[in-house]
Amino acid sequence: MSRVEPQTDEIPAQGIRDEYEQLTEDVRRYRYAYYNEDSPLVSDAEFDQLYRRLEEIEALHPELVANDSPTQEVGGEVSAAFAPVEHLQRMYSLEDVFSLEELQVWIGRATASVEKQGRVDELTWLSEVKIDGLAVNLLYRNGELVRAATRGDGHTGEDITHNALTIKDIPRTLKGSGHPAEVEIRGEVFIPSKAFLELNEQMVEAGKAPFANPRNAAAGSLRQKDPALTAQRPLSMFVHGIGAREGLAASSQSETYALLQEWGLPTSPYFKVLDSYDDVLKFIEHFGDHRHDLLHEIDGIVIKVDDFALQRALGHTSRVPRWAVAYKYPPEEVHTKLLDIQVNVGRTGRVTPYGVMEPVKVAGSTVEMATLHNQDVVKAKGVLIGDTVVLRKAGDVIPEIVGPVVALRDGSEREFVMPTECPSCGTPLKPAKEGDVDIRCPNAKSCPSQLRERVFHVAGRGAFDIEALGWEAAIALTSGPGPDPATIGGRPAPEGPGVLTNEARIFELAEDYEDPALRDALADVKVWREKRSKGVGTGEWELIPYFWTKPTAKTPSKPSATTQKLFKEVQKARSQPLWRVLVALSIRHVGPTASRALATAFGSMDAIRAASEEQLADVDGVGPIIAAALTEWFAVDWHREIVDTWAKHGVRMADEVDESKPRTLEGLTVVVTGSLENFSRDEAKEAIITRGGKASGSVSKKTDYVVAGESAGSKLDKAEQLGLRILDEEGFVRLLETGEA
Incomplete structure (x- = not known):
């Protein structure tokens, strides 16, 4: 800044x-x-x-x-509901910085101050994750806990001793010996991420408003007047500092952490003492990538001068210490209005509620829709249509509605009611089998929404990987007159004939592209587009051709360059390997991993179709559930027609055995993590499988090798913990060639 x-x-x-x-x-x-x-x-x-x-x-x-x-001021005010408590030593806030540039300025300023004292060689940085919880001060006298208090305004907090005693992580008596006569232990009370979700489900089930986030759940739990209620909440604590410390021998923050552990106090596993600013940056980047893999929620990284003497020399302002700073990660949570809850019918018939919200920017992109998974999740989150909601989007992860801001309700909100009939085709909805949480539309063959989703899936990166056949193109190809709703995904549906009545015709369509009747049908497909002025939406919509260009006074409408590319790409896709064909069929439970295993084991679509359920289940990586889904799928006549029609129009239905690739990895399990220079993720898996190995997506004791590329994350960490053999890309190539790294 x-x-x-x-x-x-x-x-x-x-x-x-x-x-x-x-x-x-x-x-x-x-x-x-x-x-x-x-x-x-x-x-x-x-x-x-x-x-x-x-x-x-x-x-x-x-x-x-x-x-x-x-x-x-520091923090909040002291509530009249609890007895006020004077801290022996003031509890300060932390200075916040919101960019790496601001952090560099702060570290430069602190370093310059230390340099003036001629002690820069002693400067190290204790870096730790910033827990999103409630600050608490524990007072021990001669090793016995006598008081617990909130931070309050920094000088005076609230006495929450009885409630704190219900937290299993907080010892009543310190272990060991030699404790100071009086010592204040500072830390953060929090609710673990998994426990928070379960707690909110219980709150909604009991007819109570859910908590907005884990921090407020922890704070609300500690401020219960009845300690028995606090005891029912899944509270935890990590300690991270000391206030009054008379007689304490430790000379640094890190030494103090070791001492606190010896005393039986819970310390965070997520900290390191670092020597340089570059090391601090790597620490920030690591936990930025893995912040949602931790036990609890975090919103940043705290960087402290480790040495106590240097801390004293740097001192404090009226509100914050000059020896500590909090780097805040870019926001992943915002508030926005939940305008409606609608449902989407997926490619396998699953009906999924999703929230339609006022557009809001979060984690670098504008979000206006977020999945709500199923009716039980809507109930568990306690959201009502019209609520102001907390929206989270972690990096590139799908946006998630966390919960409502109950305090902002005005009585106009209403409950979501799950439909009983398919909004796309009118068929009564029901679970696939008794006991299923999800409900589905059983009209798989002719439900417009399911067809649209299947066509989009056919073109996906894990299936035929057809460039130019995206979501909007799938809508334009399949939408036609009928019971389909007037909007799809919150926008007006296309007008004109549905060129595809089922996914079997995709490759036939590419062959018939020059047919005048087809070209006329494509020319009639129009989509609604918002008019724009200088790149900004005007709120006005117009119908324009999707597959053909918009006519002008000088040039008539004609097939667009994107349309021509689309059909060329469809024709090219016919040569994709067998496993991709299997993925494209939208068989429930059959994803890339199972499809690769099936293609490797059987080699052709005919062999897979002819195999018994027991033979399919025996394939490593398949099992009985996927085997049953395959058998059920091929028992349906129109499913078999899709395969036959694709084969008729040149789609590859058998893999050629590449004798040039020796079976060097027979019996070996290999995990690839991170980015490789000469292999995409799919190419690396393909290379492993074609040489007889198993390309696994998870690390375990049964893993033989882990190939770690750039930005390898938690899988690499786990491999190191298990003592597995870890290869770089050069070692991976040698493994493929010889079977030995």
């Missing part, structure tokens, strides 16, 4: 004064809701943005700053 120089010679305009007063009021209100009512009204990212704007105005106009400004 660039430094804002104060401009004391300017009198702030009335507009600035009004903005400052409004910001002060908003920040106070949002902070109170967050700390005292455990019910956030805005996302962390929105609060941070408001708070930084408040700091910016105060830097430009210091004459506006009052002693009770939110920027001069």
Whole structure:
């Protein structure tokens, strides 16, 4: 963050004064809701943005700053519901930075201060994950826990001793000996991620409002007036510091952590002492990639000067220590309005509810829809149509509605009711078998929505990998007059004839592309597109040809370049290997792994069709569930017609045995993780399988080799823990050639 120089010679305009007063009021209100009512009204990212704007105005106009400004305070207020407790030593907040550039400035400033003392060689950085929980201060006297308190305003907290005693991680008596007569242990109380989901399901089941996030669940649990209720919550704690520490021998933060462990206190496994800024960056990047693999939620990384003497030399401001900083990851949670809950019918007939929301930017992209999986998940999350909801999107992961912001409800919200008939074809919905949570449309052959999804799946990267046949093209090829809804995925459906009535005709279509009747049918397909002005949507929609160009005064409509490419790509796709053909058939449970195993074991579609259920189940990587799904699928006449029609139009139905590739990996299990320079992920798996090996997606004691490329993650970590043989790309190539690395 660039430094804002104060401009004391300017009198702030009335507009600035009004903005400052409004910001002060908003920040106070949002902070109170967050700390005292455990019910956030805005996302962390929105609060941070408001708070930084408040700091910016105060830097430009210091004459506006009052002693009770939110920027001069630590944490929240002390609730009257609990007895106030004076901390022996003040609990400070941490300075937040929101970019690596700001972090570099902060580290540079701290390093320069240490250099002036001639002790820069002693400077190391203890880096640890920032737990998204509730700060708690434990007071031990002669090794016995006598008090637990929240941070409060930093000087005074709330006495929560009886509730803290119900947390199994907090010892009543410290282990070992030589404890200080009086010592304050600081840490964070949290609810593990998995336990949080289960807790919210229980809350909704009991007719109560779910928690917005794990932090507020932990805070709300600790503030129960009845400790018996707190005891029912899955609370945990990690300690990360010491306040009053008279007589403590440790000279650094890391030494203190070792001492706390000896005393039987729970410390986080997610920390390291690092020597350089580059090492800190690697630490930040690692946990940024793996933040959702941890026991609990995190929102950043805390970097501390490890040495206590250096900490004392750097000192504190009125609110934060100069020897510690919190780097905040880009926000993955925002608040937005849930406008509606609709359902989508998938390629296997599964009916999935999804939320339609006011568009909002999160994790670098604009999101307006998010899956809700099934009716039980909607109930478990406790969301109502019209709610303000917490939306999460972790990197490239599918957006997820976390839960509602209950405090913002005004009574206009309504419950979602799962339909009893398919919204696409009108067929009554039912589970595939008794006891299934999911409900399905049984009209697999002619349901427009299922056909559209299957056509899209046929072109997917794991199937035929047909470029130019995306979601919109699949809609345009299959949509026609009938009971299909007026909107698909929240946008108007195409108009014109459905060129594809089933997926069997895809390859026939490519052969008939020059047929005048087909070309006329394609020319009649029109889609709704929003008019744009200077790249921005106008809110007005128009019907334009999808497969043909839009006619102008000078040029008539004709097949577009994308359309011509589409049909050329469809023709090329006929030569894809057998396993991709199997994936493209949309057989339930049959994905790339099982398809590769089947193609390797049987070699042809005819052999797979002729195999008994027992023979199919005996294939490593298949098993009885997939075998039963295959047998059931091939028992349906129109399913067999798809295979026969594809074969008739040149789709490859048998793999040629490549005798040039020796079976060097017979009996070996190999896992590939990370990015390889000369192999895509599919090519690496193909190379393993064609040489007789098993390409596994998970690491276990049965894994023979792990091939680790660039940005290898948790699989590499697990392989190292298990002591498995790990190869780089050069070793992998040698393994393929000789069977020995």
